[in-house]
Amino acid sequence: MTPPAIETSAELRARIDAAMRARTRLATRPLGETAAALAAAATAWRANAELISALPAVARLDPTMVAATLPLVAEALDADAMAALVESELGTGAITRPAPTEVALVAHVLASNVPALALPAIALACLAGAAVVVKSGRDDPLSAPAFQHALAAVDPDLAATVVTAYWPGGASELEEVLLGRADVAVLTGSEPALAALAGRVGGRVLTHGPRASVAAVGRDGLEKAERVAHAVALDVALYEQRGCLSPRAVYVESGGRLAPRDFAERLAAALAGITERLPPVSTAVEERAATRVLREGSEWTPGTTVLSGPGGTVVYDEDPSFRPTLPARSVRVHPIASLAALPALLPAGHIECLGLAARDPCDLVPALRERGVSRLCPVGRMQRPPLAWPRGQHAPLAALLGHSGALRCTVET
Amino acid sequence: MTDALPLEAELTAAIDAVAVGGASLDFETWALRIFAHQFERNEPYRTACERRGVTPAVVARWEDVPPVPTAAFRHHELTCGPPEVVFRTSGTTAGPAARGAHLVPHLDLYRASALAAFREFVLPDGARPSCLFLVPAPVLRPDSSLVRMCAWVGEVLGGDHEWLVGEGGLEIERTLQQLGECAERGETVLLAGPTAAFVDLFDACRTRGHALRLGPGSRVMDTGGAKGLRRPLSRAGFFRECWTHLGVAGYSCVNEYGMTELCSQRYDSALVDRFRGRNLAPRRLLAPPWLRTRVLDPDTLEPVPPGATGLLCHHDLANAGSVSVVLTEDLGRTVGDDGIEVVGRVAGAMPRGCGLLLAEGAPG
Numbered sequence: 001m002t003p004p005a006i007e008t009s010a011e012l013r014a015r016i017d018a019a020m021r022a023r024t025r026l027a028t029r030p031l032g033e034t035a036a037a038l039a040a041a042a043t044a045w046r047a048n049a050e051l052i053s054a055l056p057a058v059a060r061l062d063p064t065m066v067a068a069t070l071p072l073v074a075e076a077l078d079a080d081a082m083a084a085l086v087e088s089e090l091g092t093g094a095i096t097r098p099a100p101t102e103v104a105l106v107a108h109v110l111a112s113n114v115p116a117l118a119l120p121a122i123a124l125a126c127l128a129g130a131a132v133v134v135k136s137g138r139d140d141p142l143s144a145p146a147f148q149h150a151l152a153a154v155d156p157d158l159a160a161t162v163v164t165a166y167w168p169g170g171a172s173e174l175e176e177v178l179l180g181r182a183d184v185a186v187l188t189g190s191e192p193a194l195a196a197l198a199g200r201v202g203g204r205v206l207t208h209g210p211r212a213s214v215a216a217v218g219r220d221g222l223e224k225a226e227r228v229a230h231a232v233a234l235d236v237a238l239y240e241q242r243g244c245l246s247p248r249a250v251y252v253e254s255g256g257r258l259a260p261r262d263f264a265e266r267l268a269a270a271l272a273g274i275t276e277r278l279p280p281v282s283t284a285v286e287e288r289a290a291t292r293v294l295r296e297g298s299e300w301t302p303g304t305t306v307l308s309g310p311g312g313t314v315v316y317d318e319d320p321s322f323r324p325t326l327p328a329r330s331v332r333v334h335p336i337a338s339l340a341a342l343p344a345l346l347p348a349g350h351i352e353c354l355g356l357a358a359r360d361p362c363d364l365v366p367a368l369r370e371r372g373v374s375r376l377c378p379v380g381r382m383q384r385p386p387l388a389w390p391r392g393q394h395a396p397l398a399a400l401l402g403h404s405g406a407l408r409c410t411v412e413t
Numbered sequence: 414m415t416d417a418l419p420l421e422a423e424l425t426a427a428i429d430a431v432a433v434g435g436a437s438l439d440f441e442t443w444a445l446r447i448f449a450h451q452f453e454r455n456e457p458y459r460t461a462c463e464r465r466g467v468t469p470a471v472v473a474r475w476e477d478v479p480p481v482p483t484a485a486f487r488h489h490e491l492t493c494g495p496p497e498v499v500f501r502t503s504g505t506t507a508g509p510a511a512r513g514a515h516l517v518p519h520l521d522l523y524r525a526s527a528l529a530a531f532r533e534f535v536l537p538d539g540a541r542p543s544c545l546f547l548v549p550a551p552v553l554r555p556d557s558s559l560v561r562m563c564a565w566v567g568e569v570l571g572g573d574h575e576w577l578v579g580e581g582g583l584e585i586e587r588t589l590q591q592l593g594e595c596a597e598r599g600e601t602v603l604l605a606g607p608t609a610a611f612v613d614l615f616d617a618c619r620t621r622g623h624a625l626r627l628g629p630g631s632r633v634m635d636t637g638g639a640k641g642l643r644r645p646l647s648r649a650g651f652f653r654e655c656w657t658h659l660g661v662a663g664y665s666c667v668n669e670y671g672m673t674e675l676c677s678q679r680y681d682s683a684l685v686d687r688f689r690g691r692n693l694a695p696r697r698l699l700a701p702p703w704l705r706t707r708v709l710d711p712d713t714l715e716p717v718p719p720g721a722t723g724l725l726c727h728h729d730l731a732n733a734g735s736v737s738v739v740l741t742e743d744l745g746r747t748v749g750d751d752g753i754e755v756v757g758r759v760a761g762a763m764p765r766g767c768g769l770l771l772a773e774g775a776p777g
Contacts, residue, residue, distance in 0.1 A: 326759075
């Protein structure tokens with residue numbers, strides 16, 4: 001499987017021009033047809049045997065992990081969910097009307113810490129009525145062209161509005177063309193990468209820098225400790241903890257059926273159990289070193305206990321301050337007197353999602369929104385974001401279209 | 414004056430003897446003696462060793478002495494006796510409580526180690542340069558091990574010396590003036606400090622259009638690498654700017670690798686290789702005979718194959734008064750049979766190091 005080669009700025013310019021012309025041909029098409037085509041393409045994409053075979057090597061994931069996560073990506077492109085998103089953001093009846101016209105070209109520069117970021121990127125741009133260029137990251141140049149291929153099979157006109165490309169970062173001529181022409185550039189990656197790109201964008205720019213997530217278990221959640229521990233372990237293990245939705249810390253309310261430290265042990269056991277289904281991939285020396293440093297340092301830190309095994313590393317840490325672990329299935333478990341105290345412990349602007357095992361999270365929402373959290377969901381679903389996820393607290397279609405709105409923090413049940 | 418601990422005083426004399434070329438040093442014998450000494454006197458270390466079932470009775474090789482991670486220095490007083498001085502790691506993001514503390518009960522040992530290695534690797538030609546230090550004076554930073562080392566270098570190995578970082582940071586105008594005067598007189602200069610301070614100096618030279626030509630034999634010693642840099646600068650870029658702005662060639666630029674938790678340092682091989690006619694040898698970080706470094710597999714803590722990347726674990730005999738074996742958060746690899754290269758720092762590791770000296774306010 002070979003990603004499409006775009007080697008010259010002239011070639012990229014020509015392909016963008018073609019996508020823009022294709023967009024004009026869809027001017028009268030109802031958005032419902034677009035949503036249906038995207039959903040059908042996602043279904044075909046997740047069954048692409050060539051992609052399933054080739055992706056593990058480039059994405060540095062075990063084949064079992066790829067097999068487990070592609071369906072999670074595809075399910076977000078559900079036709080009904082897309083219709084609901086469109087109606088919610090663009091108004092009642094919008095799904096039966098043509099797409100908005102105010103944004104002609106969206107450029108996505110994707111990170112590749114987790115694979116298949118291209119799918120929601122393409123889908124949202126299509127629903128916003130824009131032609132879209134997706135520049136894939138180094139570790140997944142395959143998902144985007146595979147999706148475009150699937151889309152072409154069900155809706156060649158819509159597929160013609162999509163340009164997928166990969167080139168190594170720093171190819172400045174290509175980046176000039178891409179960033180200079182886009183009405184909106186959506187940039188995902190490390191802070192230095194974002195800083196290097198953002199200043200060259202001609203239109204509006206939306207950035208998604210590094211963020212982390214946390215999980216929390218209330219006293220009532222501890223009533224089903226085994227199930228909750230398994231759900232949290234799954235959230236930790238999926239994508240090898242490389243994404244911004246991966247929990248790096250778990251806050252457990254004291255005073256429940258199970259002590260927080262005992263929950264940490266259940267979590268360590270659950271992580272070990274998951275390795276049978278999702279064996280950890282052999283990680284780079286940097287990640288293994290980070291795990292070693294975490295373990296060794298924690299053993300010398302008062303109030304901490306290291307519970308490590310083949311499934312990963314759980315550090316029970318009485319100090320509740322948020323200190324994110326690094327990837328490789330490692331997580332800190334902190335006791336907390338009350339979940340009400342959690343928002344104040346989270347660093348403002350750094351936490352994307354809170355996975356929750358507690359009966360009623362609504363009281364927490366205002367304070368979490370203030371801390372920059374965009375999403376609350378049940379544990380076990382942290383890695384299954386809907387397309388409507390207001391990443392960075394912005395409604396996804398409104399952000400592309402430049403519509404201002406209140407910062408969002410959604411609650412999934 | 415504090416009473417010298419016999420073993421530490423004996424080791425100080427042994428290092429002094431090595432430094433003048435009069436003796437060799439049996440690393441393993443010393444390592445095992447020092448482990449027994451630390452096991453007996455350093456309670457937190459003994460507790461950790463016992464938890465792992467390691468005692469002096471079962472350790473037969475220097476490689477088997479248990480390491481402590483640098484994080485341990487943030488939480489425990491790892492010392493074999495009352496400290497003469499407490500050195501603290503730099504770092505700004507996590508606050509003072511997160512700083513590591515190296516309690517040094519026998520300062521003469523640090524002094525002997527630091528001066529001997531500096532003389533060997535930075536002044537192998539026996540030069541006595543004028544020293545311009547891009548760090549605060551000891552009165553401003555009494556808890557900085559780098560500042561202490563510079564003070565000894567200035568007093569013992571240098572001609573005269575100046576401190577060019579004040580409470581407000583690097584004093585650019587005074588630095589440029591001092592450098593200009595030294596250049597005019599054709600003096601041999603040692604300019605030493607964190608890499609970050611050099612970047613500030615280079616930027617000031619560029620802004621003002623200064624292109625100094627320091628006198629023959631002048632040299633640069635920088636430390637800290639990328640930590641605290643205002644802009645990215647590759648090693649090749651550093652050499653280029655040393656030449657452009659100071660007139661100091663790359664082979665006279667010596668990078669120091671040191672840690673607050675260690676009483677010994679490694680140094681870039683460039684100058685000593687050139688002095689000894691080994692111009693074609695690869696650049697690498699060399700150590701004095703009382704410091705050994707192993708490159709370890711993070712999973713097993715066993716040595717990786719030569720040249721492969723792993724965690725750096727230092728065994729510093731000059732740390733006899735605290736803990737000799739320190740597992741770092743640095744990634745590196747061996748180079749040749751006598752050197753290492755530092756290739757990075759574990760992602761997410763706490764920012765620290767003398768590169769941040771400039772970013773911190775000096776205590777009042």
